[in-house]
Amino acid sequence: MSSTRIEHDAFGPVEIPADRLWGAQTQRALQVFGSKQPFPASLIRAFGQQKRACARANARLGTLAPALADAIEQAAEALADGAFDQHFPLSIWQTGSGTQTNMNANEVIANRANLMLGGELGSKSPVHPNDHVNRSQSSNDSFPTVMHLTTVLELRGRLLPALGQLHNELKAKADAWQDVLKIGRTHLMDAVPMSQGQAFGAFAQQIQHGIARLEGCMPRLCLLPQGGTAVGTGLNTPVGFDVAFCEEISQLTGVAFATNPCKFEGMGTHDALVEASGALNVLAVSLTKIANDIRLLGSGPRCGLGELIVPDDGLTSSIMPGKRNPTIAEVLVQAAMQVMGNHTTITLAGASSTFELNVAKPVLIHNLLQSIEVLTDAVSLFSHRLLSGLEVNRAQLAHNVEHSLLLATALNPVLGYDRVAQITRKAADEGLTPKEAAVRLGLISAEAYAQHVRPEAMIRPTP
Numbered sequence: 001m002s003s004t005r006i007e008h009d010a011f012g013p014v015e016i017p018a019d020r021l022w023g024a025q026t027q028r029a030l031q032v033f034g035s036k037q038p039f040p041a042s043l044i045r046a047f048g049q050q051k052r053a054c055a056r057a058n059a060r061l062g063t064l065a066p067a068l069a070d071a072i073e074q075a076a077e078a079l080a081d082g083a084f085d086q087h088f089p090l091s092i093w094q095t096g097s098g099t100q101t102n103m104n105a106n107e108v109i110a111n112r113a114n115l116m117l118g119g120e121l122g123s124k125s126p127v128h129p130n131d132h133v134n135r136s137q138s139s140n141d142s143f144p145t146v147m148h149l150t151t152v153l154e155l156r157g158r159l160l161p162a163l164g165q166l167h168n169e170l171k172a173k174a175d176a177w178q179d180v181l182k183i184g185r186t187h188l189m190d191a192v193p194m195s196q197g198q199a200f201g202a203f204a205q206q207i208q209h210g211i212a213r214l215e216g217c218m219p220r221l222c223l224l225p226q227g228g229t230a231v232g233t234g235l236n237t238p239v240g241f242d243v244a245f246c247e248e249i250s251q252l253t254g255v256a257f258a259t260n261p262c263k264f265e266g267m268g269t270h271d272a273l274v275e276a277s278g279a280l281n282v283l284a285v286s287l288t289k290i291a292n293d294i295r296l297l298g299s300g301p302r303c304g305l306g307e308l309i310v311p312d313d314g315l316t317s318s319i320m321p322g323k324r325n326p327t328i329a330e331v332l333v334q335a336a337m338q339v340m341g342n343h344t345t346i347t348l349a350g351a352s353s354t355f356e357l358n359v360a361k362p363v364l365i366h367n368l369l370q371s372i373e374v375l376t377d378a379v380s381l382f383s384h385r386l387l388s389g390l391e392v393n394r395a396q397l398a399h400n401v402e403h404s405l406l407l408a409t410a411l412n413p414v415l416g417y418d419r420v421a422q423i424t425r426k427a428a429d430e431g432l433t434p435k436e437a438a439v440r441l442g443l444i445s446a447e448a449y450a451q452h453v454r455p456e457a458m459i460r461p462t463p
Contacts, residue, residue: 007122016122021087023107023122023129029100035089039101039362040369044088046150047105048080049252050142050226051133057244058135068113068132075112084108092366096352096359098143106133136237138229140267140357145226147365151276152221152255154372155214162379163211163283169387170204170290173197181455182307182397183404192409193401193455196307196392199293206286213279220272222256224249228263231356270358273368274350280371281343284336287375291333291382294390295326306396311389328386335378342367401455408434410453411444413462419443 004015009024016027055072058064064072078084087108094100106129113127114120127133134142178197183190226249227242229235234242242259250257260266298310301324310326317323345367349360358364401407405424412420427437435453438444444452 005122018121021084021108021111021121022089022104023111023124025129026090026100026104026107029090029094029103033091033094033100035091037091037093038089039092039366040373041082041085042154042369043146043150043365044085044101044105045080045082046146046153047101048076048078048084048109049249050146050149051076051105051109052080053245053248053252054135054137054142054226055133056248057241058238060244060248061238061241063238063241064132064135067117068127071113071116071127072109072133074116075109078112079105079109084112092362094362096361097139097357098146098361098365099139101362102134102137102139102142103129106130109133136229136241137226140230141225141228141232141263143361144267144270144358145224147270147273147361147368148221148224149249149253149257150365151273151368151372152218152257153253154369154376155218155221155276156255158376159372159379160211160214162376162383163207163214166379166383166387167204167207167211169383170200170207173387173390174201174204177392179456180392180394180397181401181459183400183406190404190406192406193404193458195459196397198459203290203293206290207283210279210283210286213282214276217272217276217279221276222258223260223266223272224257225260225263225266227259228267232262232264232267234263264356268356268358269353270350270361270364273364274346277343277346277368277371280339280368280375283375284339284343284371287379287382288333288336291329291336294386295329298326298390301393307393307400309391309393311386311391313385326386328382332378332382335374338374339371342371346371403433405434407453407455407458408438410458411438411449414448414452415443 003018005018006013007016007024008014014024014027016022016024052073055064055069055076059066059069088101088104090100090104110124110127110129110133111121114123114125117126119125174197176197177200178195180196181193182196182199184194185191224246226245227234227237229237246257246259294308295310297305298308300306301309312324313327315325315327346364349364352358352360405427408420408423411423422441423434423438423443426432426441427434430437435446435449438449439446
């Protein structure tokens with residue numbers, strides 16, 4: 001049996017590996033663009049859902065024979081389930097509209113449908129990749145529809161649940177450590193007391209806001225441009241196709257998608273996707289702050305701050321036996337760096353929109369999906385391998401609170417700023433506690449000092 005088969009297109013014969021489901025247009029694109037960096041499987045499988053919904057909508061509106069629509073839908077369902085991932089070889093570095101990957105999907109589905117109907121690979125009969133699988137569609141509206149579809153599904157199915165778990169872990173620590181005193185730090189230097197729970201409450205709030213920002217993008221991400229075809233006018237689509245498609249894709253995915261009332265906006269620009277990336281960028285900033293604070297507070301543990309006990313991950317130094325590093329926090333910070341860089345690329349890609357088409361769709365969605373993936377994986381790792389086992393070093397915290405010079409700040413209403421400054425200066429110069437310095441200066445008695453300087457009362461407004 002030959003290892004290749006011959007298919008024909010408008011430019012002549014094309015030789016294709018015999019066991020591949022793609023067709024002539026994909027093969028020509030493969031020869032031009034190569035296959036060194038293919039799209040992630042999530043986007044390819046989203047194409048399966050998009051083609052299923054299109055087949056259903058076309059059948060509903062009478063523009064596709066039921067038998068053909070059924071075969072297309074079955075083949076597209078297998079694509080959506082991951083059965084044909086290996087039949088999508090094209091690089092993300094292709095035409096800026098994503099035309100080649102859309103045609104890849106059309107050809108794979110057509111060939112699979114024809115085999116199911118008793119036809120042959122490459123016959124384009126009875127199912128034609130353009131005339132039937134791509135009916136009522138253009139790459140210009142199909143590819144951005146898939147961009148929105150896969151973004152929403154990846155956010156809802158992967159990242160948002162991971163962030164929810166992270167928020168729960170941080171909130172649990174905040175609640176458990178609400179009364180564990182520590183010294184706050186501003187400008188990296190000692191400040192006044194607060195609780196460890198308050199610090200982790202701030203972390204939890206950051207993540208809660210990050211979740212809200214992503215949820216806030218959803219109404220615009222769920223507006224789909226399908227039905228705009230070439231430039232947004234809907235040429236070659238039956239009336240109502242856009243609405244029927246959104247009803248079908250909503251049923252298939254369980255997500256309430258709606259047709260974009262202005263297909264020109266949905267195809268010529270990708271502001272909603274840039275907005276989503278912006279929310280991911282803010283989240284990356286938040287996660288960097290959280291990871292850095294935790295690894296700094298756990299630094300040492302004997303010669304650093306040592307206020308948190310970071311769980312052992314079993315890894316160590318190549319030269320220093322037994323050395324423990326905050327590797328999981330470092331993973332999260334590096335993932336955040338990648339997202340920040342991706343956002344720059346996505347911003348530039350979004351800004352490349354000209355007239356009725358954005359022609360940087362592949363690089364935009366590649367970077368957006370990578371941002372979602374790396375954050376999901378890093379956040380999950382951080383929650384399960386670091387936060388869940390994180391503990392406080394109560395002895396170190398108590399020592400720090402006891403020896404903090406700025407406890408004397410509580411005396412400002414009693415002695416005034418200048419006298420309290422004398423106390424802190426004497427304590428610093430002579431290695432005294434602020435209580436010892438205050439008593440030696442004769443500014444207050446030990447009993448009165450103890451009455452006014454109570455660290456546990458300093459972590460909230462004065463009653």
